[in-house]
Amino acid sequence: MKRLTKHALLAVAVVAVAASTRAATYTGDLLIGFTSQSGNDFIFDLGQASGLSDGQTFNLSSSLAGFNLSTVHWGVIGDKNVSGVRTAWTSTGGSAPNTIPSTGAWGQIDTATKSIYQNFPTGGAGDSFTIPASDDNSWNQQTIQGSLFTQYHNVYQDPNLIGTGSASLFSVLADGSAGTLFGTFTLGAGGVVTFSAVAVPEPSTYGLLAGAGLLLLTARRQFARRL
Numbered sequence: 001m002k003r004l005t006k007h008a009l010l011a012v013a014v015v016a017v018a019a020s021t022r023a024a025t026y027t028g029d030l031l032i033g034f035t036s037q038s039g040n041d042f043i044f045d046l047g048q049a050s051g052l053s054d055g056q057t058f059n060l061s062s063s064l065a066g067f068n069l070s071t072v073h074w075g076v077i078g079d080k081n082v083s084g085v086r087t088a089w090t091s092t093g094g095s096a097p098n099t100i101p102s103t104g105a106w107g108q109i110d111t112a113t114k115s116i117y118q119n120f121p122t123g124g125a126g127d128s129f130t131i132p133a134s135d136d137n138s139w140n141q142q143t144i145q146g147s148l149f150t151q152y153h154n155v156y157q158d159p160n161l162i163g164t165g166s167a168s169l170f171s172v173l174a175d176g177s178a179g180t181l182f183g184t185f186t187l188g189a190g191g192v193v194t195f196s197a198v199a200v201p202e203p204s205t206y207g208l209l210a211g212a213g214l215l216l217l218t219a220r221r222q223f224a225r226r227l
Contacts, residue, residue, distance in 0.1 A: 024123030026114045028080030030089055030169075032185070032193065033116075033139030034064060035073050035160075040130040041139040042067070043116065046195075047125030049078060049089055049171070049182065054197035061191030063128060069189060073144060075159030076169055076185055077152065079110050086110075086174035089182065090159045091167035097179045098157050099172065106174035108155035116142050116152070164189050166196075 030046040042063050046052070064072070079088040086106040090097050100106050115137050120127045133140040142152040143159055152159075161167045166186040170179035183197045 023118035024120035024127070026117040026123070028078060029117075029123075029125060030076055030078035031113070031116065032058075032076045033074065033143065034067055035133055035138065035140040035144070036067055036071070037073065037140050037145065038133055039066070041133050042128065042130050043119070043139055044128040045120065045123065045125055046076070046078075049080075051125070052183065052195050052197070054183075054195070056195045058193040058195075059191070060193055064191040069187065069191060070163045073140070073160040073162055074187060075143060075161060075167060077113060077143070077159050079106065079113055081106075081110075088156070088172045088174070089169055090157065090172065090179075091161065091169050091185060092159065093161055094168050097170050097172055099176050099178060100156075100174045101176045103174050105155070108150070109152070112142060112150060112152040112155055115150075161187075163187075 028048060030049055030052075031043055032046055033041060033043040035041040042060075044058065044060060044063070046058065076091040077089065079086070081087075086100075086103055088100055088106060088109050100109070116139070117123065119129050119131055119137055121129060131138045135141060136146060136148060136151070140146075141148075144153060146153070148154065159167075164187045166184045168184055169182045171182045172179040181198055183195055186194045186196065188194065
């Protein structure tokens, strides 16, 4: 067996360092993933939840050209720790997602998400990658099919819908409380994904509601006095 020269050893070391630094660092972005449960999955970085705007679109038509959008499995996930406040985001078909009972449970979700994210070339909003659906860190294995107890759907839940249509995005705190509807993502037949924010009533609407409540309370009191 031949000994490696100094130059060969240096080359091996450089390759090892490059491999160790290849993994993108997860900083809490939302991920949208697509799988046909065979072939290659596609995963896209949507950016921070706080950075989304009502009506924002993501044109993924070229990246989704190889998928049958009427049968594709797709969903959105993400999580972030801000000054000790741990939040996770997940898509559902409309029903409220499972609660997250503790920071430990949140940590398992975060670990699974980071395992997916390490495959991004650089990371950050707009970055994307494809990965074989059989890979342990593919969208298919992490969110639907994988048998590892550390994979996303085994530590939380399956976030996927099937085909075109709208998915509800919920934010969930790691304190056992119910999730809050954050907005919706809609997958169109052309491969364009649109985000719609939850409608927040205008201040004038709050005033009208408060006024209506006051009138109702006054009427009830007057009616009670007449009895």
